Amino acid sequence: MKTRITILLAALFMSFNFSFAQQDEECMNNLSIFDSYVKTKKYDDAYEPWKIVRNKCPKFNRAIYVHGEKILTHKIENSTGADQVAHINDLMLLYDQSRENFPSKYDEGEVLVDKANLAYKYREELNKTDEQLYNMFDSAYVKDAKNFTSAKGLYTYFSLAVDLFDAGKKPAQEMFDKYDDVNELIENLIAGYTTKLNTYAAKEEAGTLTKKEARYKSSYESNIEAFENQILGSMDKKLGDRANCEVLIPLYEKNYENNKNDGIWLQRAMNRMYAKGCKEDPLFLKLVQQKNSLEPSADTSYYLYLLTGEQKYFDQTLELEADPLKKARLYKKLANELKSKGSYSQARQYYMESMKLNPSDGSPYLSIAAMYAKSANNCGDSNFNKRAVFWLAALEAEKAGRVDGRLKSAAAKTAASYRASAPSKSDIFTEGNAGQTIRVGCWIGRSITVPNI
Structure with missing residues (x-):
């Protein structure tokens, strides 16, 4: 309790x-x-x-x-x-x-998880086996999953599934299923906190957030950070090489015929293969096409877009996805892909679309800042103007810290590093252009005012 x-x-x-x-x-x-x-x-x-x-x-x-x-x-x-x-x-x-x-x-789930957490903490004193402990957590999941909200409990639940797999007491598919079960619960929790956070984003940017709202905002950000950076990261670390392509491909090939009409199995299989970098294998395309023939979804359309590069599939992705937070993630995912390929202008466009739908996520600002910084040498007609691009990068990084408390420290350090690469006061004095506006060309197409000295 x-x-x-x-x-x-x-x-x-x-x-x-x-x-x-x-x-x-x-x-x-x-x-x-x-x-x-x-x-x-x-x-x-x-x-x-x-x-x-x-x-x-x-x-x-x-x-x-x-x-x-x-x-x-x-x-x-x-x-x-x-x-x-x-x-x-x-x-x-x-x-x-x-x-x-x-x-x-x-709530029933809350009580059952608290009992399971207590039993796990004192498992030696109570002589509890991993199976007994797993069953306690599983009871909470089966009976009242929506109130299974304990970060520690969710990680322990999955961790025990992995331990039981290692001990030969659970098959690989059941371990992967439990990863997906827990991951979906966490995604739902994060979505709930994010929706609440987004109500404060505009106020934070405008500086009108009340003290009470700031406390709530900080609490939601802490919860999201715990689940995203600690629990999900720890789960992936625990899973480790048990879920690499060498393991997944033969497993899914073996089980494909028995599950090819099961939409949930297909969805989870293609998601895991994508997450583990197995999208180049023919099986990934096979899974995606089969899922798309059964139940066309935003995910299948997105994967088809990645595989074919055809714009129609991405248009279909956005058309099929109704959830604004999921659509924001899709925009960001596509932006990341484009950024990795050097298509910075398009990537920025999708990052900005993502922020419209999920304004409390500051990470797109950091990504845009990084693209500015990387383009500095190509987007100026003089050494001074090239280095001035770092001011733009710093401003973008600082936006991340303003809207997203989870990134405040990282954004401040990133902005400081960019400013260190920008023209110095002596450079501005030599150039004699303090207070003037510089138009940054190439794909960036933005203006920056030279600071007064």
Whole structure:
């Protein structure tokens, strides 16, 4: 059971059943006592009065479960042997009781994941096998996937699937399926946070974001960063060479006939082959064409575009994709492909389309800045004007940090490195053009004002 940041202590007490409180003064008094102890982190002193309220008045107030988790966690961390195991099992029971007595406040998936995380942390003390632990997480996924939101739990769930594969207890396909299951849950969580973030992007750029909104924005950015950079990255690292082309191609070739009419299998197979750089193999085209014949989608059209280079497939991609965040990713993905090929003008166009749909993602600004910097030597008619391109690059990089808090540090460092390559104050003095506007040519087609010195 995680203590939600939106729950304030005052709110807990406002939820008292006052008529019940009047009937049982003992529960009221002991609740007040253990609450006071918990606030000062005197968990051992809080234990006995908390037990009285928990046992006698389990529906009295949710503080029993919010504070109870802290009390029992303290007990677990400060005990050993049989006493520690008893406290662990008691916390497991408390998780169940929280949902039993306050079902509207504790989702089934949340409770099951909290129990699984606890069991995994103390797996040696509880003598839990990897199979038993995996089944605990799997129960949460099967029963209430939408409330399986624990970053730690999602990674552990997948990690155990890999360990069971390594032990010969799960086939490769099941391990890959679990990667996709967890990856889809994480993508949905990221999409939810991103949608919320986008409501703040314009305010951030305009400087009208309130302190409260800034806190929410920071929280959403932290969650996205945790899932994108830590959990997904750790999952890919854990999977490692178990999912390279040498493994995937024979596996999918072997299973193709049995699954060629299964849209989900085809989608996951082609996605994994693309992600692992196997798109040059004939099997990738075979998968894409088969999926496209069964269920044409934005993904299949995009892959056909990459394979054939035919514009009609990319137009079809955008036509079929209705989700703005997915469409933004498609634009960015295409822009990345074009950037890698040196088609900078087209890449910039698609990066800008991506930002219109997902304004809280600052990474396209960094990509545009990098293209400017790389083109500096080709987009100026003098040494000074060539180096002036780095001012443009710095300005683009700084935009990334303004709209996307996750990139603030990286954007600042990148912008500083570009400015270091731009003309110095002495260069501006020698040139005598402070405050003048320079038109940058070639594909960039932008203007930059020389700083005043």
